[in-house]
Amino acid sequence: xxxxxxxxxxxxxKRGQNVTFRCDPISEHNRLYWYRQTLGQGPEFLTYxxxxxxxxxxxxxxxxFSAERPKGSFSTLEIQRTEQGDxxxxxCASSLNSYRGDNEQxxxxxxxxxxx
Amino acid sequence: SQKIEQNSEALNxxxxxxxxxxxxxxxxxxxxxxxxxxxxGRGPVFLxxxxxxxxxxRKERLKVTFDTTLKQSLFHITASQPADSATYLCAxxxxxxxxxxxxxxxxxxx
Numbered sequence: 008x009x010x011x012x013x014x015x016x017x018x019x020x021k022r023g024q025n026v027t028f029r030c031d032p033i034s035e036h037n038r039l040y041w042y043r044q045t046l047g048q049g050p051e052f053l054t055y056x057x058x059x060x061x062x063x064x065x066x067x068x069x070x071x072f073s074a075e076r077p078k079g080s081f082s083t084l085e086i087q088r089t090e091q092g093d094x095x096x097x098x099c100a101s102s103l104n105s106y107r108g109d110n111e112q113x114x115x116x117x118x119x120x121x122x123x
Numbered sequence: 124s125q126k127i128e129q130n131s132e133a134l135n136x137x138x139x140x141x142x143x144x145x146x147x148x149x150x151x152x153x154x155x156x157x158x159x160x161x162x163x164g165r166g167p168v169f170l171x172x173x174x175x176x177x178x179x180x181r182k183e184r185l186k187v188t189f190d191t192t193l194k195q196s197l198f199h200i201t202a203s204q205p206a207d208s209a210t211y212l213c214a215x216x217x218x219x220x221x222x223x224x225x226x227x228x229x230x231x232x233x
Contacts, residue, residue, distance in 0.1 A: 011166075038219060047131075049212050049223030050167065063220060098166050102219070109155050109174070110219055114166030 009033060011115035013099050019121045020089055027085045028118045032101030039082050040112060041074055042098040050098055056082060057104060089122045096120075126150065129213055129224035137232055142203045144227045146196040146213030153215035156196045158187055161210045161226065170211075171198075203231045 012031045020026050032039045037058050042050035053072065054064045058079040071089075076082040086093055096117040102110040128147045136142050146156065154175055159167035173180045173189045173196065180187045186199040200207050210228045214221040 040220060042221075047225065049127075049129075049214070049225050050221070052220045052222060055220055063218075100166070105219060109172060109216065111157070111169045111172065112167075112221060114168070116164075117166050 011099055011101050011113050013097075013115040013118050015118060016116060017119045017121075019123065021123050022089060022091060024089055025085065025087045026089060026120065027083050028097055028099075028120075029081060029083050030099030030101075030115060031081045032099070033113055034080075035103070036101035036113070037079065037104050038102045038110065039076055040100040040102070041082070041084050042100065044096045044098055044117070045094075053084075086120075089120075091122045094120055094122045127213055127215055127222055127224040129211075129227045131225050131227070133228040133230060135230045135232065136203055138203060138205060140203055142200040142207065142229055142231070144198040144211050144213075144229065146198065146224055148194050148196075148215060152191055152194075155216045156187075156189060157214045157216055157221065158185075158196075158198050159212040159214065159223075161212055167212055172216075200229075203229075205231045205233050207231050 014029045040055040041053040044050040054074050056076040071087045074084045098117045100112040100114045102112045126149045157172045158170045161167040171187045173187045184201045188197045208231050210226040212226045214223045
């Protein structure tokens with residue numbers, strides 16, 4: 008499968024624990040995005056990378072969230088001290104580079120996080 | 124704030140009819156609007172992109188329009204089929220990141 012993959016697909020954790028998600032983008036894509044989606048809402052932008060550089064981070068993103076893309080390939084999203092409000096689907100997407108904003112994004116299947 | 128708004132009520136139509144979904148934007152003029160389809164438990168899948176200088180874009184049974192005067196994009200599915208049942212998301216894009224509306228769920232009944 009040459010699409011975007013995410014692991015794990017599901018994660019159940021207790022409040023206060025740390026969790027880490029992984030995203031493997033399409034290999035030739037230099038842009039990688041993280042979004043969060045709750046039931047009945049559209050995906051909400053969190054952050055994105057161009058190669059290994061994190062170019063933008065949403066102001067809504069708490070300091071408990073951190074993302075990396077160390078070699079410009081896969082990316083990890085870590086949530087520290089999880090809260091029940093963090094329960095959501097975390098989506099990763101990748102695309103070719105475009106400064107004009109006309110890039111089609113390819114989404115992974117998502118990681119569903121449940122915080123008890 | 125720069126918002127994308129879609130009708131949050133589900134749209135129910137009969138097979139064979141044309142489905143029309145609405146996307147409105149406020150306080151800005153996006154250079155591009157994109158439409159995605161999302162099935163339950165899956166990530167969104169890209170359908171169409173329309174630029175602000177384009178009035179209309181087509182792909183098979185899909186058609187998207189962009190009216191900068193009304194600040195609105197319409198998404199049409201002609202000859203709808205039960206397999207078209209899904210949530211459709213509108214998103215504005217600039218510099219790459221996508222800002223999505225809340226999505227409209229379409230249910231096509233046989």
